[in-house]
Amino acid sequence: MAEEREQTKVFKSNWDLPLYSWRIEADALNLFIKGLKEKKILGRKCSKCGTVYVPGPTYCRKCMVDIEEVVEVGQEGVIGAFTVNLADIRGNPLPEISIVVCVKLDGADSWLMSRLEGWTDWKEVKSGMRVRIVWKDEVKGALADLDHFELIK
Ligand SMILES: [Zn+2]
Numbered sequence: 612m613a614e615e616r617e618q619t620k621v622f623k624s625n626w627d628l629p630l631y632s633w634r635i636e637a638d639a640l641n642l643f644i645k646g647l648k649e650k651k652i653l654g655r656k657c658s659k660c661g662t663v664y665v666p667g668p669t670y671c672r673k674c675m676v677d678i679e680e681v682v683e684v685g686q687e688g689v690i691g692a693f694t695v696n697l698a699d700i701r702g703n704p705l706p707e708i709s710i711v712v713c714v715k716l717d718g719a720d721s722w723l724m725s726r727l728e729g730w731t732d733w734k735e736v737k738s739g740m741r742v743r744i745v746w747k748d749e750v751k752g753a754l755a756d757l758d759h760f761e762l763i764k
Contacts, residue, residue, distance in 0.1 A: 649750075652684050691714065
């Protein structure tokens with residue numbers, strides 16, 4: 612019985628990723644965009660538990676209280692998780708390998724996701740490595756203003 616439970620189940624089918632979506636509340640997004648226009652990362656800090664959210668919602672997910680305080684977090688942070696993209700959705704090798712990272716910026720308690728640059732061998736990328744934000748030369752107040760993260764050597 613136990614053996615049966617431990618078996619990996621394989622489902623072969625198409626997985627339509629664009630069907631998946633996520634939401635952040637408008638106030639959190641507006642504050643985040645306002646920061647991007649000045650090459651700053653703005654979030655909100657809960658006065659009760661001290662959690663810093665980026666993007667910053669107007670209420671704390673832990674304490675369920677309103678959050679008023681706007682804070683700027685660091686432009687550097689640490690990789691918490693990452694994905695190495697070696698192949699496309701059909702399994703065909705990509706012409707260029709890309710890495711997507713989840714980064715906890717200094718002073719933040721939540722994660723931002725973007726591409727990672729500045730690596731030479733993807734096998735050497737590890738959680739815990741330090742990175743910094745690389746901005747687009749001209750920022751427009753769009754999510755794409757944060758062009759990517761770069762490894763700090
Ligand atoms: Zn809180």
